[in-house]
Amino acid sequence: MTIATAHPNLTLPDHTQLPESDGTFVKNFQEHPQSLLLTDSIYPVLDSLHPDGRYAIGQDCGIYWRLVEPPERGAEAPDWFYVPHVPPLLDGKRRRSYVLWQEVVAPLIVIEFVSGDGTAERDTAPPWERENGKPGKFWVYEQAIRVPFYAIYEVDKASVEVYELVGNRYQRCEPNQRGHFPIEPLGVELGIWQGTYLHQSLPWLRWWDQDGNLLLTGDERAEQEKQRAEQEKHRAEQEKQRAEQEKHRVEQEKQRAERLAAKLRDLGVDPDEYS
CATH class of the missing domain: 3.90.1570 (tt1808, chain A)
Known part of the structure; x- marks a missing residue:
C-alpha cells in the first residue's frame, strides 16, 4: 500500500491545492x-x-x-x-x-x-x-x-x-x-x-x-410517465365511449318496448297486465 499518510509535522495538500486536471483531452464525443x-x-x-x-x-x-x-x-x-x-x-x-x-x-x-x-x-x-x-x-x-x-x-x-x-x-x-x-x-x-x-x-x-x-434516466422516466398518462387517457375515453354506447342501447331498448306497448294497446291488449 503506497497511499500517502500524514506525518505529525507535515501538512498534506487537500483537494483545493492539487491540480484539477492532468491536461489531457477527453478521448471522444461519446x-x-x-x-x-x-x-x-x-x-x-x-x-x-x-x-x-x-x-x-x-x-x-x-x-x-x-x-x-x-x-x-x-x-x-x-x-x-x-x-x-x-x-x-x-x-x-x-x-x-x-x-x-x-x-x-x-x-x-x-x-x-x-x-x-x-x-x-x-x-x-x-x-x-x-x-x-x-x-x-x-x-x-x-x-x-x-x-x-x-x-x-x-x-x-x-x-x-x-x-x-x-x-x-x-x-x-x-x-x-x-x-x-x-x-x-x-x-x-x-x-x-x-x-x-x-x-x-x-x-x-x-x-x-x-x-x-x-x-431509466430522468427523461426516460418522464417519457414513460407521459405514455402511461396517454394510455390512461385513452382507456378513460374508451370507457366513456362504452358508457355512451350502453346508454344508447338502453335508450333504444326503452323505445322498442314503448313501441311494442303502443301496438298492444292498439290491439286492445293492456301490456301492464303482463309486466
Whole structure:
C-alpha cells in the first residue's frame, strides 16, 4: 500500500491545492454522454441507499492516492466512479478532486471507457517497474486504492469486463444469465444496452435492477410517465365511449318496448297486465 499518510509535522495538500486536471483531452464525443447516462439512471438507487445524501460521483475526476512530483503522477482519473458515505461537497465547497489521504474512504466502483486498444486500462505494472514511476491503472485500482469493483467498457466491442477485489487480487467476474454483472453492494447489475441516447445509437453501458429491469434516466422516466398518462387517457375515453354506447342501447331498448306497448294497446291488449 503506497497511499500517502500524514506525518505529525507535515501538512498534506487537500483537494483545493492539487491540480484539477492532468491536461489531457477527453478521448471522444461519446464519453461525456456515457457518464451522464450512468449517473442519471442510478441516482434513485443511490438516493434510496443514502437518504442522508452522503455519497459522491466522479466523472473524469482525479483520485489522488500518493503524494509525488508532479502531483498528477500520484493520481488516476477514472471516467466514472462512486464513493459511498462521503458528502458531495467538501467543507461546503465543490470537489476539485478526490484525495484519499484526506478522506480515507475508497470508491466502491470505478469504470474506465476504453478509447484505444485497452492496454492502459489493463496495465498491471507496479511503479518500481517503470522509469517514470507511473504504475498501470489496473495496479493502482487493485493494489493502491483497492477499489472493490473495477469495470472496463469498450464501446467498439460492445463489451464490458468487471473485476471484483477478492483478498488482494482482482478476479474477473462472470456474467449472469442476462449477460449482466451484479454489483451486489448497490443491488444493481451492469451490462450493455443497444439503443439511442442523445441522438447516438450505440452499445451503451447501463444499469439494471436485480430483477433485470433497466434503470431509466430522468427523461426516460418522464417519457414513460407521459405514455402511461396517454394510455390512461385513452382507456378513460374508451370507457366513456362504452358508457355512451350502453346508454344508447338502453335508450333504444326503452323505445322498442314503448313501441311494442303502443301496438298492444292498439290491439286492445293492456301490456301492464303482463309486466
